[in-house]
Amino acid sequence: MEKYRSSMLALVLVMAVFIPAMARSASGGNAPAAENPAATATNQRIYCMSGWERFLPGDYYACRARYHLQRQHPHQAIHMLKTAAYWANKDAQHALGLAYINGDIPGIAANRALGIAWLALAAERKNADYVRDYSTAVLRSSPGELSDASKLYVKLGKTYGDRVAGKRATDRFVREVKPLDDAAAMGGNTAYISGLTPFPQAAFSLSRKVHQHAEKTFEGLQGTVTVGVLERIHAPTPALRERYEAGSPSK
Structure with missing residues (x-):
C-alpha cells in the first residue's frame, strides 16, 4: 500500500520544532529560526534536558526518542515514543501511528490496524495534520483492518487516551510545579532545577516559562485542570508564606 510519509521524517520534524523551543524555555534566550528544521535536527546533536522530565515527561521522552533515532537506535526510539505516549504526548502517538502503518523503522513490523489506532489517539485534540493522516488511513483501509483498529483503539485508550493519560500528565505537572509556583508567589x-536551569533564576520568571511550555503541550486537552501562566501578586498571604517557609520550593 501507498505510504503517507516517512515515519522517521515525521519524527525529525516534530523534534526539530520541540527541541529549540525547550532550550529557549530553559535559557530565556531567543534562538534563531532554522530555514530547514528537518535538516537542522538531523545535523545538530540532540540534547534533552533532564529537568523537563519532572514537569512534562511526555515532552522529555519524545526528545529522547529523537535522540536515539539520530543515533540509529530504532528500538530505543520506539520505547521512548511509547513512554512519551503514556504521558499523553500526541506527537509521539502520531509518530507511532506512521511507524506501524509504513513499517519503515528497522525492527518495527508494519501493522496497519495498530497504526490506525495510534493515529486515532493522536487526533483526539483535533490537530489538523493528525486528523488528516488518520482520515487518510481510514479511507485507504479495508473493513477488516478498520474492525481490528477499532478494537485496538479501545484497548490502547485505556492507557494512552487523553481521558487517562491526559489526566496523568496534568496531575503530575500540577503537583510538580506547585512548589515552584509557591516560591514565585512569594516574590524575590x-x-x-537540576537539569533545567544552569544557575539559580528568579522563581517567578522560571515558573512563567514552565507554565507557558505546559500550555502549548496541553493545548486542546479537554476535561482536565487548567494550567495557566502565573500572574504577579503584590504580597503573599500569611498562609502561603508559612507553607513556603516550612519546606524547600524546588529541588
Whole structure:
C-alpha cells in the first residue's frame, strides 16, 4: 500500500520544532529560526534536558526518542515514543501511528490496524495534520483492518487516551510545579532545577516559562485542570508564606 510519509521524517520534524523551543524555555534566550528544521535536527546533536522530565515527561521522552533515532537506535526510539505516549504526548502517538502503518523503522513490523489506532489517539485534540493522516488511513483501509483498529483503539485508550493519560500528565505537572509556583508567589525568590536551569533564576520568571511550555503541550486537552501562566501578586498571604517557609520550593 501507498505510504503517507516517512515515519522517521515525521519524527525529525516534530523534534526539530520541540527541541529549540525547550532550550529557549530553559535559557530565556531567543534562538534563531532554522530555514530547514528537518535538516537542522538531523545535523545538530540532540540534547534533552533532564529537568523537563519532572514537569512534562511526555515532552522529555519524545526528545529522547529523537535522540536515539539520530543515533540509529530504532528500538530505543520506539520505547521512548511509547513512554512519551503514556504521558499523553500526541506527537509521539502520531509518530507511532506512521511507524506501524509504513513499517519503515528497522525492527518495527508494519501493522496497519495498530497504526490506525495510534493515529486515532493522536487526533483526539483535533490537530489538523493528525486528523488528516488518520482520515487518510481510514479511507485507504479495508473493513477488516478498520474492525481490528477499532478494537485496538479501545484497548490502547485505556492507557494512552487523553481521558487517562491526559489526566496523568496534568496531575503530575500540577503537583510538580506547585512548589515552584509557591516560591514565585512569594516574590524575590530564586529557584534552581537540576537539569533545567544552569544557575539559580528568579522563581517567578522560571515558573512563567514552565507554565507557558505546559500550555502549548496541553493545548486542546479537554476535561482536565487548567494550567495557566502565573500572574504577579503584590504580597503573599500569611498562609502561603508559612507553607513556603516550612519546606524547600524546588529541588
